[in-house]
Structure formats: C-alpha cells, structure tokens
Amino acid sequence: AKEQGRAIYQFYLPQMNERAVARLKIETQLRGALARREFVLHYQPKASLTSGEITGFEALLRWQHPAHGLVPPLKFISVLEDTGLIVSVGEWVVRTVCDQLNKWQSQGLVLHPVSVNLSARQFQQQDLDSVIGKTLEMTAIDPHFLEFELTESVLMKEAEAAANALQNLKAFGVKISMDDFGTGYSSLAYLKRFPLDTLKIDRAFIRDVTTDLDDAAIAVAMIKLAHSLGLKVVAEGVETRAQLDFLIENGCDEMQGYYFSQPLPLERASQALIQGYRL
Ligand code: C2E
Ligand code: CA
Ligand code: CA
Ligand code: CA
Numbered sequence: 001a002k003e004q005g006r007a008i009y010q011f012y013l014p015q016m017n018e019r020a021v022a023r024l025k026i027e028t029q030l031r032g033a034l035a036r037r038e039f040v041l042h043y044q045p046k047a048s049l050t051s052g053e054i055t056g057f058e059a060l061l062r063w064q065h066p067a068h069g070l071v072p073p074l075k076f077i078s079v080l081e082d083t084g085l086i087v088s089v090g091e092w093v094v095r096t097v098c099d100q101l102n103k104w105q106s107q108g109l110v111l112h113p114v115s116v117n118l119s120a121r122q123f124q125q126q127d128l129d130s131v132i133g134k135t136l137e138m139t140a141i142d143p144h145f146l147e148f149e150l151t152e153s154v155l156m157k158e159a160e161a162a163a164n165a166l167q168n169l170k171a172f173g174v175k176i177s178m179d180d181f182g183t184g185y186s187s188l189a190y191l192k193r194f195p196l197d198t199l200k201i202d203r204a205f206i207r208d209v210t211t212d213l214d215d216a217a218i219a220v221a222m223i224k225l226a227h228s229l230g231l232k233v234v235a236e237g238v239e240t241r242a243q244l245d246f247l248i249e250n251g252c253d254e255m256q257g258y259y260f261s262q263p264l265p266l267e268r269a270s271q272a273l274i275q276g277y278r279l
Helices: 002-035 077-083 085-106 128-139 152-157 159-172 187-193 213-228 241-249 266-275
Strands: 039-048 054-065 069-071 114-117 146-151 175-181 198-201 232-235 254-256
Touching: 002 054, 002 077, 002 085, 039 085, 039 266, 054 085, 054 254, 054 266, 077 085, 085 114, 085 128, 085 146, 085 266, 114 175, 128 159, 146 152, 146 159, 152 159, 152 175, 152 187, 159 175, 198 213, 213 232, 213 241
Parallel strands: 054 114, 114 146, 146 175, 175 198, 198 232, 232 254
Antiparallel strands: 039 054, 039 254, 054 069
16 A cells, blocks of 8 residues: 555656646746736626616726736636735735726716625735725725625635624725625525625526526525615626516616626726616
C-alpha cells in the first residue's frame, strides 16, 4: 500500500505543479490587468413587471484582455477570490459604479439603483464597511442608488462578519439583495437573520417554470415568501415571453434576463437610459 501511495504521489505531483504554475500565471496577469485598468463593467438592466420600465442595473465584471478580447467572470473570479485580489478589484467595482452614478446624474439622466456583487472573501476584510462608507463619502452619491448582492454561501461562510458588515452597510442607506436564492442552504434562516431588501430567484427555477410543475410551484412559493417578509422579488435569467407572462401573472416585481436585455457595455447602458428602453 505504501508503494502504491508513493506511486500515486509521484504521478500527481507534476500535474499539481502544472496547475499551480498555470494559476500563478493567471494571478500575475490579473494583477497586471488591475494595474493597466483592463477590467470593465457591463450593466444589465432590470425591468418592472408592472410598468415595463428600467428599475436598475446589475454591474458585471469583465476583463478586456488585449489579445483574448472580453473575458467573462467565470474564467477569473475564482482566481481573484483565492488570491485575495477580489478585495482590490471589488473596491474598484464599487468606486466605478459610484462614479458612474455621478456621471449619469450630471448628464441629467434619471438614476436607478445599481447593484454590485460581493464575494465571501470581501467579508474577511475587517474594514469592508468602512471602505464602502469612505467611497460613499468621497463620491457623495445618494446611498439608495447602491445595492449589494450576496449569495447564501457568502452568508454561510462568513455569517458573523457578514451580519456585522451588513448592519453597518444598511445604516449607510444602501440596499442588500439575496442573490441566486434557492441554490444554497438554510435559505429561510438567512432571510430572517440578515437585513435584506430584495430576493433574486435563481435562474435554475425560472428556466423550466412554464413546463415543470414543481419549478412553477417553487417559484410561486418564493414570490409569496418574499412578499410576506416585505421583500421585493426579482426573477433572474428570464429568456422567453412565456416565462415573463408566468411571472407577471404570479405577482413577481421585477425581471432580469436576456428577454429584456443582455449585460450592456457602458455606452449602450447609457443609451438605454436616454431612450427610456422598456419591456
Ligand atoms: P450572478 O451574480 O448570478 O450574475 C448573473 C449572471 O447571469 C451574469 O453572468 C449574467 O450575464 C447572466 N445572465 C443574465 N441574464 C441571463 C439569461 O437570461 N440567461 C442566462 N443564461 N444568463 C443570464 P456573468 O456576467 O457571466 O457573471 C457570472 C457571475 O460572476 C455572476 O453571477 C457573479 O457571481 C460573478 N460576478 C460578476 N461580476 C462580479 C463582481 O464584480 N464581483 C464579484 N464578486 N462577482 C462577480
Ligand atoms: Ca448577482
Ligand atoms: Ca444571480
Ligand atoms: Ca450566480
């Protein structure tokens, strides 16, 4: 058994090295990307299911790579998280969103809340709330136009830190949204424990909502649950008219998804605001 263990060890070691080297390479590239300002935000609009109008945007990170083009977050977010680089990048995201809100305002546009995703790793920072507080002060935006999205796994991994930080963030006047609702654990306990404003139904439940009776029942229950707790409810990943009709019929407040709009580069998000783009 000992011999075999050693054989396996020798077999895996070079592969693990290769992986570690590849990761180190990405880490170095990501540090460079931050320094060279290669990160950009795209803005995906959300729509009201009663008026059809834009109600807000979600800011979504992309890496504008000089050779590979626009790189989606699934390719690099986990490296940012594992290396702790997400802390600096996350601060950049909040600052950029606040600056953008000021620009839209100075262009005379009607403002809508913009939401920013927060990773568990950002709550391990002692001063997450004070860093955000300083950004709010420096940019002087109305905090009601800033919203933070957290998943249940963030709340599970960093329950204590998150509870404290979220209370402080709420005191600034920002909004808090539970992202990917239904995909994590102990959803119901978290709804009571944390100061939430909004619940986002994960797109896994929306996908088959018009064909799968179980998904339909779950989606309806989530909408009722959110409303009975005084929360706004947003459906994610809405791609078809049939899904939209189902959500309207069942009293969901807002939607986000390709049926309304993809995440848009800044210029096109501004255009959508100027033109009053609607469902
Ligand atoms: P998320 O927070 O759940 O964001 C929604 C994702 O769903 C986005 O993917 C969006 O483009 C995609 N999406 C929107 N509508 C539809 C639809 O109708 N159908 C389908 N199939 N997909 C739709 P994206 O932009 O690739 O982002 C992926 C994830 O990366 C996000 O999931 C979020 O967890 C993470 N992420 C993005 N930006 C940031 C950031 O600034 N900070 C942190 N910590 N995480 C981020
Ligand atoms: Ca999100
Ligand atoms: Ca989501
Ligand atoms: Ca997600």
